[in-house]
Amino acid sequence: MKATEVVSKLQHLFPNQPEYIQAVSQVLGTIEEEYNKHPEFDRVNLIERLCIPDRIIQFRVNWIDDKGNVQTNMGYRIQQNNSIGPYKGGLRFHASVNVSILKFLAFEQVFKNALTTLPMGGAKGGSDFSPRGKSNAEVMRFCQAFMRELWNYIGPDIDVPAGDIGVGGREVGYMFGQYKTLTHQFVGILTGKGQEFGGSLIRPEATGYGNVYFLENMLKTRGISLSGKTVLVSGAGNVAQYTIEKLLQLGAKPLTCSDSDGFIYDPDGIDTNKLAYIMELKNIERGRIKEYAKEYPHAQYFPGERPWGIKADIATPCATQNEIDGKDAQKLIDNGIIAVTEGANMPSTPEAVKIFQDKKILYCPGKASNAGGVAVSGLEMSQNSERLKWTRDEVDNYLHRIMNDIHDNCVKYGTQTDGYINYVKGANVAGFLKVARAMMAQGVGM
Numbered sequence: 001m002k003a004t005e006v007v008s009k010l011q012h013l014f015p016n017q018p019e020y021i022q023a024v025s026q027v028l029g030t031i032e033e034e035y036n037k038h039p040e041f042d043r044v045n046l047i048e049r050l051c052i053p054d055r056i057i058q059f060r061v062n063w064i065d066d067k068g069n070v071q072t073n074m075g076y077r078i079q080q081n082n083s084i085g086p087y088k089g090g091l092r093f094h095a096s097v098n099v100s101i102l103k104f105l106a107f108e109q110v111f112k113n114a115l116t117t118l119p120m121g122g123a124k125g126g127s128d129f130s131p132r133g134k135s136n137a138e139v140m141r142f143c144q145a146f147m148r149e150l151w152n153y154i155g156p157d158i159d160v161p162a163g164d165i166g167v168g169g170r171e172v173g174y175m176f177g178q179y180k181t182l183t184h185q186f187v188g189i190l191t192g193k194g195q196e197f198g199g200s201l202i203r204p205e206a207t208g209y210g211n212v213y214f215l216e217n218m219l220k221t222r223g224i225s226l227s228g229k230t231v232l233v234s235g236a237g238n239v240a241q242y243t244i245e246k247l248l249q250l251g252a253k254p255l256t257c258s259d260s261d262g263f264i265y266d267p268d269g270i271d272t273n274k275l276a277y278i279m280e281l282k283n284i285e286r287g288r289i290k291e292y293a294k295e296y297p298h299a300q301y302f303p304g305e306r307p308w309g310i311k312a313d314i315a316t317p318c319a320t321q322n323e324i325d326g327k328d329a330q331k332l333i334d335n336g337i338i339a340v341t342e343g344a345n346m347p348s349t350p351e352a353v354k355i356f357q358d359k360k361i362l363y364c365p366g367k368a369s370n371a372g373g374v375a376v377s378g379l380e381m382s383q384n385s386e387r388l389k390w391t392r393d394e395v396d397n398y399l400h401r402i403m404n405d406i407h408d409n410c411v412k413y414g415t416q417t418d419g420y421i422n423y424v425k426g427a428n429v430a431g432f433l434k435v436a437r438a439m440m441a442q443g444v445g446m
């Protein structure tokens with residue numbers, strides 16, 4: 001297999017899908033050497049079967065707004081690969097959603113889910129509907145309309161969606177209710193459900209907590225403690241909030257967070273009370289992060305900017321894809337950053353990744369460091385299957401163990417001869433080998 005040839009074929013087949021091509025290029029570039037040690041893979045064209053989704057389900061979603069107008073949005077589910085378990089991955093509701101973005105996310109999800117050690121295949125879905133600025137009733141009607149189209153393609157042993165940007169507990173609840181109405185079945189069809197109806201403890205916290213557990217492991221490889229370290233966080237949603245919470249529990253000092261309008265910098269640090277304010281602002285009032293600077297006048301608000309120019313020890317992007325470009329990466333390096341761990345999916349551009357790796361800082365891609373969310377989704381599926389609910393400590397300990405195992409796997413497959421741990425290579429090769437072996441064992445579908 002020649003990675004560049006496969007990528008140019010995919011580019012030709014799927015023009016105008018830059019995020020998908022970006023994700024595929026990064027993975028193929030790092031697994032090429034390992035892949036070519038196994039001629040049996042090429043004999044069954046494993047690489048194209050891995051890169052091209054099993055299927056893409058695309059549908060129109062009509063819903064009625066508060067004024068009685070019929071609105072139209074697009075809905076999608078990309079079922080990428082189910083070699084190691086039922087399709088699994090989040091739903092994103094955001095105006096920017098398109099096939100390219102969902103294909104990159106579904107592709108990444110396959111490797112991430114393999115890394116968790118749990119039996120989950122990879123998928124992603126969503127809509128160009130954005131809950132921002134919509135009433136609760138509009139969000140409910142949209143979620144119901146979305147599920148009316150999707151229900152036939154999912155099932156607890158087929159495909160189990162969850163949240164992502166714009167899809168939290170509220171949206172999952174409305175979709176779950178609609179699935180139940182349509183099918184008369186109470187089954188674990190979604191994860192991230194409410195605690196009262198089959199949700200797992202720690203699922204809301206899992207991506208953020210896992211991100212910080214992974215960071216701790218990376219720092220340990222250089223004998224560095226997280227305590228007292230200053231941290232740049234972007235985003236102010238689910239992943240950012242629980243990343244900040246765990247950073248605080250472990251003695252670090254988060255300085256920033258952001259939304260798509262700008263970022264706040266609090267030189268005194270975002271403490272527990274300030275985090276409670278952000279959670280109320282974002283999860284209940286659904287307000288903008290600029291309000292933080294009015295509430296805490298020591299903090300500064302930077303409209304239209306990202307936090308990467310602020311001096312700190314560590315950065316953790318937790319908002320969206322390609323939010324750290326080459327210039328941002330250079331600013332972080334110039335300011336002496338020691339580690340970057342990704343809470344978001346593919347937040348660093350290829351130029352940024354190269355800069356981090358050339359400077360040999362600790363850098364980990366999202367498919368490893370943010371895998372805690374889907375890992376606890378997997379644990380939610382287990383609890384639903386056995387109709388039991390585990391304690392907070394049980395789930396958190398399991399999550400911690402999974403993040404440690406992912407770190408160990410990255411070290412195993414990513415350590416270079418000079419001792420530098422290439423976490424990108426480590427995560428991609430470890431995830432790939434598991435999926436490839438399962439695909440080989442199951443033969444070629446005819």
Ligand SMILES: NC(=O)C1=CN([C@@H]2O[C@H](COP(=O)(O)OP(=O)(O)OC[C@H]3O[C@@H](n4cnc5c(N)ncnc54)[C@H](O)[C@@H]3O)[C@@H](O)[C@H]2O)C=CC1
Nearest residue numbers: 164165166207235236237238239259260319320344345373
């Ligand atoms: N929720 C989960 O369990 C997981 C989420 N992720 C990834 O983490 C990232 C954040 O997801 P969540 O926190 O769940 O979503 P969320 O909807 O709770 O929060 C997203 C945050 O990012 C900000 N944001 C969105 N688009 C932006 C843009 N273009 N520029 C700047 N800021 C923007 C939003 O304002 C918001 O603060 C995404 O990349 C998602 O794919 C990854 C693994 C699991």
Ligand SMILES: O=C(O)CCC(=O)C(=O)O
Nearest residue numbers: 089090162164373374377
């Ligand atoms: O919990 C899940 O199933 C998916 C979480 C997710 O969307 C992700 O890992 O990017």
